[in-house]
Amino acid sequence: MTVKQRQIVPSGSFVVSGKHPLILDAYLGSCVGVALWDSEAGTGGIHHLLLPEPVDGGTPWQPEKYARTGLPLFIQALCDLGAQKNRLKATMAGGGLIGPASQMDLDMDIGGRTTEMACHLLEKAGIQVLKKEIGGYFTCRMSLDLSCGDTTITPVIFPDVSQNSLVPACPTPEQITETIQSIKPIPQIALKLLRMIHNDMNSLGDVAKEVRQDQVISAKVLKLCNSAMFSRKMNTDSIDRALILLGEKRFLLLVLSAAVDSGIFGYSTGYSLCRGGLYNHSLGMALACERLAKMRSNRISPAVAYTAGLLHDIGKVVLDQYVARGIPFFYRRILEDGEDLIAIEKECFDTTHAETGRTLAELWELPDILKEPIACHHEPESAQAHPELTHLVFLADLIQSRFTLGQDLEGMVTCRVAESLEVLGFSLKQLPALIDAASVIV
Ligand SMILES: [Fe+2]
Numbered sequence: 478m479t480v481k482q483r484q485i486v487p488s489g490s491f492v493v494s495g496k497h498p499l500i501l502d503a504y505l506g507s508c509v510g511v512a513l514w515d516s517e518a519g520t521g522g523i524h525h526l527l528l529p530e531p532v533d534g535g536t537p538w539q540p541e542k543y544a545r546t547g548l549p550l551f552i553q554a555l556c557d558l559g560a561q562k563n564r565l566k567a568t569m570a571g572g573g574l575i576g577p578a579s580q581m582d583l584d585m586d587i588g589g590r591t592t593e594m595a596c597h598l599l600e601k602a603g604i605q606v607l608k609k610e611i612g613g614y615f616t617c618r619m620s621l622d623l624s625c626g627d628t629t630i631t632p633v634i635f636p637d638v639s640q641n642s643l644v645p646a647c648p649t650p651e652q653i654t655e656t657i658q659s660i661k662p663i664p665q666i667a668l669k670l671l672r673m674i675h676n677d678m679n680s681l682g683d684v685a686k687e688v689r690q691d692q693v694i695s696a697k698v699l700k701l702c703n704s705a706m707f708s709r710k711m712n713t714d715s716i717d718r719a720l721i722l723l724g725e726k727r728f729l730l731l732v733l734s735a736a737v738d739s740g741i742f743g744y745s746t747g748y749s750l751c752r753g754g755l756y757n758h759s760l761g762m763a764l765a766c767e768r769l770a771k772m773r774s775n776r777i778s779p780a781v782a783y784t785a786g787l788l789h790d791i792g793k794v795v796l797d798q799y800v801a802r803g804i805p806f807f808y809r810r811i812l813e814d815g816e817d818l819i820a821i822e823k824e825c826f827d828t829t830h831a832e833t834g835r836t837l838a839e840l841w842e843l844p845d846i847l848k849e850p851i852a853c854h855h856e857p858e859s860a861q862a863h864p865e866l867t868h869l870v871f872l873a874d875l876i877q878s879r880f881t882l883g884q885d886l887e888g889m890v891t892c893r894v895a896e897s898l899e900v901l902g903f904s905l906k907q908l909p910a911l912i913d914a915a916s917v918i919v
């Protein structure tokens with residue numbers, strides 16, 4: 478078998494050709510690739526687009542870089558080789574969020590805007606798009622085989638240069654155990670706070686003193702304190718004032734949230750759709766669980782529900798790097814194909830984030846009441862010791878995954894809702910009120 482030659486299509490350019498034993502490749506991050514093929518003429522090519530349109534709207538020096546000015550040239554070049562617009566078929570790829578994407582990246586959405594412009598122009602030219610693999614959190618290679626017109630889109634996994642190691646796509650159980658051991662331990666202050674919340678609250682003065690001495694936690698506490706989620710225009714500028722304004726209980730929960738942010742959740746890129754997504758999801762869940770607990774006339778302590786919500790997904794911290802590198806189409810399988818997250822985790826890792834979370838909870842000696850919601854929040858019927866709290870976390874997670882999409886991937890299934898409502902003593906009629914309470918956006 479002869480190996481076909483390959484040619485790379487650099488960004489901001491296109492390559493067109495007639496039938497030829499050659500494969501065109503475009504490596505796409507946030508750039509968008511458009512492959513066109515006319516099977517009758519045996520003519521095709523790839524356009525590697527950088528941006529949607531020139532900033533000043535004029536005629537740019539390099540028009541091929543932009544969808545608005547480049548795509549008509551690409552189509553014309555193919556027609557010059559014998560293709561006809563109405564016979565051309567398109568494949569599109571790229572437009573992803575690369576690296577730890579920030580809110581700004583999401584707002585600017587260059588890949589999305591380039592895609593939109595390209596789709597608009599293709600539609601205007603009467604060209605049908607047969608396959609579109611846009612978005613996500615990975616780089617891919619789009620290839621066009623010029624001998625037959627076949628296009629393929631392959632995720633490209635780069636070794637983690639910063640850590641000088643290649644994270645395996647499918648880790649062995651030993652590698653997962655090793656990762657669990659190497660996860661930074663939960664900060665001492667967070668553990669202390671958890672014990673205070675779950676036992677007797679005492680020595681709050683000590684906590685305030687400890688927070689004052691830790692600049693990072695101090696800054697995060699004040700930031701949270703001044704955020705719309707926790708207060709309305711408090712303009713709190715000191716820890717002591719925060720303590721007075723918030724009250725002891727709220728202050729403790731807020732310090733715990735800040736300590737957990739500093740110590741546990743890093744830049745998750747596998748499960749999250751944007752930078753800080755996992756932490757934002759956890760904070761949203763903390764508030765959602767607290768609100769649902771309050772609706773149960775304190776049958777479940779709202780403070781305990783808050784901490785269960787905050788920590789329910791800690792197992793994702795262990796598996797995140799494997800998801801990011803091993804399952805680049807993860808987001809698509811959950812959001813578009815509707816696959817079950819737990820089933821994908823089992824298939825790829827032979828374990829789940831709920832199971833790795835349970836191991837972390839034991840390793841960190843978290844209060845017993847938190848272990849079941851962490852371990853069973855996707856299968857609440859398996860909870861033995863704390864079924865109510867576990868069903869409450871499940872319900873909040875389900876509402877969050879359906880109504881606050883954009884932070885974190887969870888893909889919860891609705892078939893358990895009736896059982897959860899029954900365990901918690903809610904009626905079906907209360908569901909809209911529950912959704913209202915738990916759809917907290919952080
Ligand atoms: Fe989860």
Ligand SMILES: [Fe+2]
Binds near residue numbers: 762789874887
């Ligand atoms: Fe979750």
